[in-house]
Amino acid sequence: MESDLGVEIHWFDELESTQAYLIEALKAEILKAPVCVGVSLQTQGKGSRGNEWIGERGNLFISLAINRSQLPNDLKLESSSIYFAFIMKEVLTNLGSQVWLKWPNDFYLDQQKMGGVITNLVGDCLVCGIGLNLAHAPVDFSKIDIRITSQELTNSYVTELKKFPSWKQIFSKYKLEFNRSKSFTTHADETIFRLEDAVLLEDGSLECNGQRIFSLR
Secondary structure (H helix, E strand, O other): OEOOOOOEEEEEEEEOOHHHHHHHHHHOOOOOOOEEEEEEEEOOEEOHHHOEEOOOOOOEEEEEEEEHHHOOOOOOHHHHHHHHHHHHHHHHHHOOOOOEEEOOOEEEEOOEEEEEEEEEEEOOEEEEEEEEOOOOOOOOOOOOOOOOOHHHHHHHHHHHHOOOOOHHHHHHHHHHHHHHHOOOEEEEOOEEEEHHHOEEOOOOOEEEOOEEEOOOO
């Protein structure tokens, strides 16, 4: 099927990884951006820093490829994780969820992680993978606080994306909730940084202990 943005949405029953599948399909020119790949069950998903993202049927597993020329002119590559994640956060908020975005790309409910975003550059395409616990969550993780199916959420997200708000618009809202991240830590180059010591910069990066940390993952 095709969204209002002109994004073809390809839905599968099962894949090892939507991100891996989409990247290989783009390289082989089987698929072309803008395009979205979704799956009912992902068996070998990856989270940040190469961690496994455990998949259960009913959760959200999607990857999108967008031509960089379609993205806002003021969106830097380093800001893309926050950009795509915050748009999803706004979709969920408008549906009644209390979800918030921990720097730079993790979806949280209260103090527990519910999902995340990974971005990769493939040629002239930005590939964004999103995983969210909609129906099931592992121990110590959370699941969404509203009722919605993965395909319904995918359609809503792609529809919201077609507005392509500027980075300035997204950042002006994101920086207001950044303080919620202050009680957490983040990793960069195998070093753990406390976010309570961090200053959020205009491109979404952090200045922490004299070091600049970028949000791209």
